[in-house]
Amino acid sequence: MLVATLSKRLLRVGQAKRCGLSLRSFSDAKDKDLVLTSIDGDTGVATITMNQAPVNSLSLEMCQAITTAIKEVESQPEIQSLVLASSLPGVFCAGLDITELHKPDEKRLTDFWHSFQQIYFDLYGSRLATIAAIAGHAPAAGCMLALSCDYRIMVSGAGSKKPSTIGLNETKLGIVAPSWLGYQYIDTIGQRQAELGLSLGLLHQPEQALAIGLVDELVPREEVLSRAQAEAVKWGKIPAKARLASKMLARKARLDHLAATRKEDNDFFRSFVTNETAQKIIDGYLQSLSKKKS
Numbered sequence: 586m587l588v589a590t591l592s593k594r595l596l597r598v599g600q601a602k603r604c605g606l607s608l609r610s611f612s613d614a615k616d617k618d619l620v621l622t623s624i625d626g627d628t629g630v631a632t633i634t635m636n637q638a639p640v641n642s643l644s645l646e647m648c649q650a651i652t653t654a655i656k657e658v659e660s661q662p663e664i665q666s667l668v669l670a671s672s673l674p675g676v677f678c679a680g681l682d683i684t685e686l687h688k689p690d691e692k693r694l695t696d697f698w699h700s701f702q703q704i705y706f707d708l709y710g711s712r713l714a715t716i717a718a719i720a721g722h723a724p725a726a727g728c729m730l731a732l733s734c735d736y737r738i739m740v741s742g743a744g745s746k747k748p749s750t751i752g753l754n755e756t757k758l759g760i761v762a763p764s765w766l767g768y769q770y771i772d773t774i775g776q777r778q779a780e781l782g783l784s785l786g787l788l789h790q791p792e793q794a795l796a797i798g799l800v801d802e803l804v805p806r807e808e809v810l811s812r813a814q815a816e817a818v819k820w821g822k823i824p825a826k827a828r829l830a831s832k833m834l835a836r837k838a839r840l841d842h843l844a845a846t847r848k849e850d851n852d853f854f855r856s857f858v859t860n861e862t863a864q865k866i867i868d869g870y871l872q873s874l875s876k877k878k879s
């Protein structure tokens with residue numbers, strides 16, 4: 586049972602209510618669940634675990650499931666902090682589901698990008714303290730999920746033959762990150778490192794990610810989740826209004842900008858992806874991913 590392994594004392598709806606935590610929708614550990622949400626009854630920390638094998642790529646449904654889970658947790662006034670984690674060994678999130686971009690239906694593509702933007706609003710702008718438990722690869726939009734949290738704990742690369750990586754690798758694929766994602770990067774790691782990272786499409790190993798401030802801590806694999814949950818307890822104890830106002834000092838202008846330009850951003854994305862050249866890139870990239878396997 587996946588959920589049972591997530592924390593010491595996890596609550597189902599009835600139990601949560603008895604403890605004053607009225608989470609309406611609590612996901613049971615069924616393989617079909619794209620995300621699993623749990624609340625530790627001792628600490629009040631919520632954990633949203635991405636659970637879309639093989640790589641937690643962000644399909645339309647996955648984006649919507651993440652947003653729904655965040656909203657469910659946020660609707661519980663007793664809960665102050667949230668951990669974002671993955672159930673998959675070795676992958677936090679592989680970024681956008683590239684099959685969504687391949688020969689797309691325009692309506693679905695529009696909904697898809699809208700749902701990805703929505704995660705930015707819901708996670709980057711969350712009233713909750715948010716901690717990313719990055720126990721695996723986090724390229725591109727996977728990195729965006731981590732950047733949208735308040736604190737990032739990553740699995741250490743020490744002693745690993747194939748360390749996990751994190752970063753915005755879009756240029757390596759011949760594409761450009763949207764400006765709001767680029768600014769998240771600049772705001773987190775500074776202009777120079779972001780310029781280098783974005784221009785070269787760098788995916789950083791954990792020690793390098795720590796050195797440039799892309800993540801805040803490295804811990805051994807088996808400690809990532811428990812350390813993130815402990816950090817969430819700490820953040821949850823900060824007076825909530827003051828913590829949120831401080832977060833918004835840094836983030837509100839960015840959020841407002843995307844809110845004001847959301848449709849243009851979506852139009853641009855759609856016209857970019859449906860362009861013949863982009864379709865060739867996407868086709869080639871999908872093939873390279875499956876060739877890698879064979």
Ligand SMILES: CCCCC/C=C\C/C=C\C/C=C/C(=O)SCCNC(=O)CCNC(=O)[C@H](O)C(C)(C)COP(=O)(O)OP(=O)(O)OC[C@H]1O[C@@H](n2cnc3c(N)ncnc32)[C@H](O)[C@@H]1OP(=O)(O)O
Pocket residue numbers: 639640642675676678679680681682683684686722724725726727754755758760761762763854857858866867870874875877878
């Ligand atoms: C490419 C053009 C995009 C155009 C978009 C335009 C504008 C938007 C710009 C920016 C916003 C963000 C963009 C993105 O997020 S693009 C996605 C970037 N992600 C990646 O480049 C990661 C690709 N994946 C990997 O590198 C590896 O899979 C991994 C995450 C390191 C894990 O490696 P592992 O060895 O564990 O797994 P496999 O490689 O064997 O993969 C297993 C299985 O999953 C499929 N897969 C992997 N990643 C994706 C994905 N992002 N989308 C869909 N499917 C994916 C892979 O093909 C395998 O499938 P199979 O059927 O062969 O088992």
